[in-house]
Amino acid sequence: MTFRTQASITWLLCACCFASIASMRACDTLLPAIGAEFAASTGEAARTVYTFAIAYGVFQLCFGPLGDRYGKLRIIALCALACVIGNGLAFLAAGLDQLVLARILSGACAAGIFPLAMAWIGDNVPYETRQTVLARLVGASVTGVLAGQWLSGLIAQWSDWRHTFLALAAAFLGAGGLLLKAALDGSRQRHAAAPALPARQALREILASPTARSILTVTSIEGALAFGALAFIPSALQRHHDVSLSMAGGIAACYGIGGFVYARLAARLLRSLGEPGLALLGGLMLCAGFVSLAYAPTLALTPLACALAGFGFYGLHNTLQTQATQMAPAARGMAMSLFACVLFLGQSVGVMAAAWVADHGRDTWVFALAGAGLLALSLEVARRTRARQQHA
Structure with missing residues (x-):
């Protein structure tokens, strides 16, 4: 794998990680707006936050073996594209229960992105420079936290809270689609020695x-x-x-x-x-x-x-x-x-x-x-x- 190809895939992984963490934090600022939309209390609206977190935690161990068996980039890309569906359903949700189910789907699929991105870097980047490359994922995740909490509030203030999920779906579609194209190109993947x-x-x-x-x-x-x-x-x-x-x-x-x-x-x-x-x-x-x-x-x-x-x-x-x-x-x-x-x-x-x-x-x-x-x-x-x- 050339340095340019490795760098391109690393940036796509950063984009996927950014979208996954932004999705995790997107509802933090939206709780009052969601509660007002569905005539629910803030505590009831908070189901959109903690159900995502539970699904994200429970499904962590499901995607690791899949990545080892079928290819980490491919599984990451498919998880990102599945998040398009989850966020699209959140955009279309007609009730709080439907929104919560959409968030559970998004959390379960997002769980496969960050750990497998770190694993791919472990497979393809020498240990001497690995921490520097992993720090880029850290930067992407931090930016995702800030974007999820801040931009969702801006979108809700100037437009409609549902458009937050539309923006997230677009981000997942772009990053996941490009990464899937790279994953399907066998010449762009370097398999682990063992x-x-x-x-x-x-x-x-x-x-x-x-x-x-x-x-x-x-x-x-x-x-x-x-x-x-x-x-x-x-x-x-x-x-x-x-x-x-x-x-x-x-x-x-x-x-x-x-x-x-x-x-x-x-x-x-x-x-x-x-x-x-x-x-x-x-x-x-x-x-x-x-x-x-x-x-x-x-x-x-x-x-x-x-x-x-x-x-x-x-x-x-x-x-x-x-x-x-x-x-x-x-x-x-x-x-x-x-x-x-x-x-x-x-x-x-x-x-x-x-x-x-x-x-x-x-x-x-x-x-x-x-x-x-x-x-x-x-x-x-x-x-x-x-x-x-x-x-x-």
Whole structure:
């Protein structure tokens, strides 16, 4: 595969990942409009958010083996094209139940995009430059979060909330169609050196590996701490600084801006610090950001605190992503789907645990505990990475 071809496919993968993450976050801002359309409360309209998330998490493990067996690019492209149907049905929904079913379909199909994109990069990009390429997917996902939350609000304000799903369908159609064309061209694919393992055998081998178990365990804890705290940023800003919900959401979005800055600087940082140093830097910035959010004396400091936390999270997580691509070279689709699954499960547990802490103590504890825990986690990741490199 030529460099130009690899770069073209990478950008198409970024486009598919952008659309999938934008689709995940598209209803966040639309809940009042959806509720008004269907005479439902905001809580009832929120079914469009959490049913998508449940489907996205449940179906993670389904697409990994399919990608290993039939080709990762082909499965990603078909998932993207299936999302066209899901978003088209959302555009046409005549009732809230129909919209929820359309969102479930979209979430189930979107689940196959990001993990298999990471797996394809693992198959086709040398390890030395893999983290830099994976950082482009990080940038695409962060941009998708911002677009899903911000542009959907603009579309709803100036047109109709349904047009958000029409725009998403168009994005999936363009990216998925071009990627399918590339996937069907056999000369554009480079298969992994090792043959794909049967799904059950692959899962057993991954879980039998101490290195894989370590990465998966750390990733689940990372998801619990980081996303458990992230979920409470807007409410904490409202409670402690008396800001509007829209301003609180805008400040929280600086978390994504920090991630976008990281994606732009990833190659330079990796050359300067190496994997252990980048993981440690991520933990330090996560700790600084979350502890600052817990005890920020003025509102002016909170956007910077969110940006620091976002930069740090993606620095640490991108390191774990890169290491996860080596967990099972003969079954990277399964490995990356499992990686995404434990991250999702960690998020769910983290939000529930953070809610309990906030209800039984103070929400500042959520951020302080997350910052300290993530710093300790990054120290362990840096130590293990350094030890593995010395023994390589």
